[in-house]
Amino acid sequence: HNKTAVQVKEDMKKIVQIPLLRPRTVAAKHTKLFGVSLLELREKGLVEDGVPLVVRRMVEHLLQQEGLFRVNGNVRAVETLKQRLEGGEEVDLLSESETCTVASLLKRYLRDLPEGLVGSAVQQALIQHYQCGEDGSWLDVRDLLQQLPDVHHSLLRYLCHFLTLVECNHNDNRMTALNLATVFGPSVFQ
Structure with a gap:
């Protein structure tokens, strides 16, 4: 009887010393964001006012930065950031990512759209419009x-x-309309 009581006391001491485990939070489901059609993202609730939430986050971050799009981000850093975002992780772009990484990620997002941002039919019509003078x-x-x-x-x-x-801030960031067209044209018109 005493031996059992001592053992229970010892076990209770051990249990009290073990930190309580936090309740498990359900991990966010992996959601592919890059290379997914905009219509599919909208169906998943990942679009607000017609703009993918991931794009909004990148743009809001980039608007606060100088020297925008002048240097490409590290390929490995861009891929890591992409995976973290698709993994549902909350990423503070301002404190966790370099400007050039987020800028490269935005261009990557646009390049990865399955049919491009401006589809081929509209793209051809625009080209024809300008070629006809x-x-x-x-x-x-x-x-x-x-x-x-x-x-x-x-x-x-x-x-x-x-x-x-x-472009309105091209004196600070050296990104004129021509420079921006050079950077984004291939990503928007595939």
């Missing part, structure tokens, strides 16, 4: 761009707004 108004271009799926159109508008803000 049509002085057509911006209304013609707008009408062509409105042929894009709504989520593509929304992301393109968001990206153009962002790039306009970047």
Whole structure:
């Protein structure tokens, strides 16, 4: 009887000394964000006002940075950041990532869109519009761009707004409209 009581006391002491385990939180389900159609992301609730949440996070980070898009990010850092975001991890881009890494990640996101941001039919119509030497108004271009799926159109508008803000600060970041077109043209028009 005494021996059992002593053993129970010893066991209780050990249990009290073991830190309580935190309740297990359910790990976020791995969600592929890159190379996924915008329509699929919208169906998964990963689009807000027509813009993928991952793109919003990158753009909000980049708007605060100088020297934007001047240097490519480290390939390994870009891939790691992509995997962390797709793994559902909360990533504080401002404190955890270099500007060039986030900028490269944004370009990668656009390049990885399965059909590109501006689909081939609209792209061909735009090319034809300009090759014909049509002085057509911006209304013609707008009408062509409105042929894009709504989520593509929304992301393109968001990206153009962002790039306009970047260009407005070209004295600080050296990113003129021509420089931005050189950087983003291949990513937007595949």
